Amino acid sequence: MAVKVNKAECIGCGACVSSCPFGALVIEEDKACITEACTACGACVDICPVSAIAREKEEKTVSIDKNEYKDVWVYIELAEGQAKNVAHELLGEGRKLAEAMGQKLAGVLIGDKVEPLAKDIFASGADTVYIVEGPEFKHYSTDGFTAVFSDLIHTYKPAVILMGATNDGRDLGPRVACRVGTGLTADCTSLGIDGETGLVAWTRPAFGGNIMATILCPDHRPQMGTVRPKVFKRPEQDFSRTGEMIRVKSTVEEKDIRTKLIDVVKVCTAACNLEEAEIIVSGGRGMGKPENFTLIEELAGVLGGAVGASRAAVDAGWKPHMHQVGQTGKTVGPKVYFACGISGAIQHMAGMSSSDIVIAINKDADAPIFKAADYGIVGDCLEVIPALIEEFKKIKEN
Structure with a gap:
């Protein structure tokens, strides 16, 4: 929604100026003008004596074809060469979302010599595993992982992406979302499918945990969110399951990564x-x-x-x-x-x-x-x- 002034009807009384809590209205040439400070709260609409100010619905223009985006992806975060528990927890929940949406579930493995981990990802419910390997991915880096993940999204176009709300996940998620031009719901505690729209319903605490907010992403893709570890139970693994492994060559080089890992110091036992x-x-x-x-x-x-x-x-x-x-x-x-x-x-x-x-x-x-x-x-x-x-x-x- 936006607030507009009908210049022909405005009498320049200034009532709206004093009513605006953000100082977003000024009088210029005896007419009210709205500045960039406007938050569209509508206080001026109610106070205008001649109804010269009104709310107008802005038409959103989204250039993407949402039908091109399919499947549910889970980012497989690693620690000391193994997938973290949160990755398996999200695979279990991602399996439910994928089945409800009639789509496939995929895991995204980025690291050095990580292909042997694919069998665990399939066992936890994945149909497909995207694998990006290279010595530059032995340890997590913001630059390298953001570039690789963004390239994967542009190439394969997933509909939904789940990440753990860990230190690395909270760093990677927002950066990837910004690169691909979508939103991200952080620290979710519940996931589901909205009955009316078929969109993922991301539920998270708000206002210090006093209420629970459910958020939809109707206009952009992929739909992204981070989920706290241990919110969902780890699924029972079925090692008889197999799937498709898609090996993707990375275009990232070591010179593209601005940070260098010097040493790992364990301060937490x-x-x-x-x-x-x-x-x-x-x-x-x-x-x-x-x-x-x-x-x-x-x-x-x-x-x-x-x-x-x-x-x-x-x-x-x-x-x-x-x-x-x-x-x-x-x-x-x-x-x-x-x-x-x-x-x-x-x-x-x-x-x-x-x-x-x-x-x-x-x-x-x-x-x-x-x-x-x-x-x-x-x-x-x-x-x-x-x-x-x-x-x-x-x-x-x-």
């Missing part, structure tokens, strides 16, 4: 690899002080799990942000999730609600976390956790 962990022990403000997080770490160590934290604990400086679980942290889905001293705010629940088993420890019997817990212990974490550690140690010894 398995204790904070939350997305891949099957057991997570998280602590909140109920732990009392940062020194008490040693109990969380010890319990996680005994169980072979990862250490998580609530936003309150992270904001207090008790743990780094890489440990945060929740709406503004990481979305996790372990087999077992311990919530120690965590009240259960809705923002935290959004990040761990897909856990198979939730065990809550809190001295407040009315804490919301107990409503989501499969097992609950009402008690002081500083007393309960040491007892659990001792019991688990005994079990392991036996």
